Amino acid sequence: MLHLRLITPPDKTDEVVRLVERTVGTTHLVVLPGSARNPVGDVVMCDVAREAGDELIGALRALDLDTRGSIAVENIDLSLSDRAQRAKDEAPGEGADAVLWEHLADATHEESTLSVTYLAFITLATMIAACGVVLDNAILIVGAMAVGPEFGPLAGFSTALVQRHPRLALRSLTALLVGFAVAMAVTVGFSLFMDWLGLFTKEQLEADRPSTAFVYAPDAFSFVVAVLAGIAGTLSLTSAKSGLLVGVAISVTTVPAAANAAVALSYGDTEQTWGSTEQLLLNLLGIVLAGTLTLLTQKWLWASQRERRAP
Structure with missing residues (x-):
């Protein structure tokens, strides 16, 4: 699993949240309005199966989040969560085969x-x-x-x-x-x-x-x-x-x-x-x-x- 921490401009937050919600293999979505200070904006966090990570990151970049906000990605060594397991099961393919091009x-x-x-x-x-x-x-x-x-x-x-x-x-x-x-x-x-x-x-x-x-x-x-x-x-x-x-x-x-x-x-x-x-x-x-x-x-x-x- 990957953990994404996003800083989104307020006018992009709803679009980013919808994108995360409709991406197969995501879970643990957290939205913190107005929490970011540099750059100013909202903080959106979620976990995503590795095999779905490249597609999600690419879509976030298409929203210019890498220029107007921030995209931070971390590997999760351990996640004790039934939701996380379901997210990995729902995501197509195997995590070991996925390539995160970015x-x-x-x-x-x-x-x-x-x-x-x-x-x-x-x-x-x-x-x-x-x-x-x-x-x-x-x-x-x-x-x-x-x-x-x-x-x-x-x-x-x-x-x-x-x-x-x-x-x-x-x-x-x-x-x-x-x-x-x-x-x-x-x-x-x-x-x-x-x-x-x-x-x-x-x-x-x-x-x-x-x-x-x-x-x-x-x-x-x-x-x-x-x-x-x-x-x-x-x-x-x-x-x-x-x-x-x-x-x-x-x-x-x-x-x-x-x-x-x-x-x-x-x-x-x-x-x-x-x-x-x-x-x-x-x-x-x-x-x-x-x-x-x-x-x-x-x-x-x-x-x-x-x-x-x-x-």
Whole structure:
């Protein structure tokens, strides 16, 4: 269930209340006339089944409530109410399958912002992965994958393509390209510093590395895994199961490939640099393609379901 808190201009309150009342899957309607002070207006609160949430939010935006008032949405972790249960039963579809497009756009917008924190995480992840590839340590590689924040911009770019948000697409692409460029540049310096300390050597990089050689040897499986991870990651975002993103993060070799390319570049190993770059680009392409197709499929399925239940 979702909880909506709305601030409505007085001339819109009756229309908003009627909209909530006729939306299947809503309950616990509360109207507080004149309670809002900034902006001035009435407060309307209700609970709505997740599968009916996107339709209701879209209708509220059509009333300009997002510009003249306010729409706040919260997830309800627990609701002990027979009315809430009936609302969920009446709403068509399953809550886990519902996509809240406004929430998805907002979440990916935040995750795809080029910030100091984002740059810090992707740089630290790449440096950890650099240690992993030189030492041929799979544990460090997995740790670097989990730390890397690159799925946010990838999901943001896919969302932008489906929803036709050019600003979000540009923001996501900028975060992705600048993030990896900065991370790889810093990792080149880090590799040279570690070589100066005697902790990294070219011999380690070019030795047999059975646990990490895959990061510079792209093949068909690289693309297949990236596509599967992209689908899983997108589903975890749209179904609000964000905890699954950690599993998605350690399924693809974006950060390790970038790290290996940076270390190889610091030693002038063009073969590994190019192989790792191919691996990186292949994974990025697979995730974006899978994410976009998954969102398009979900959008089509949900639209078809709406058409079937329309009078």
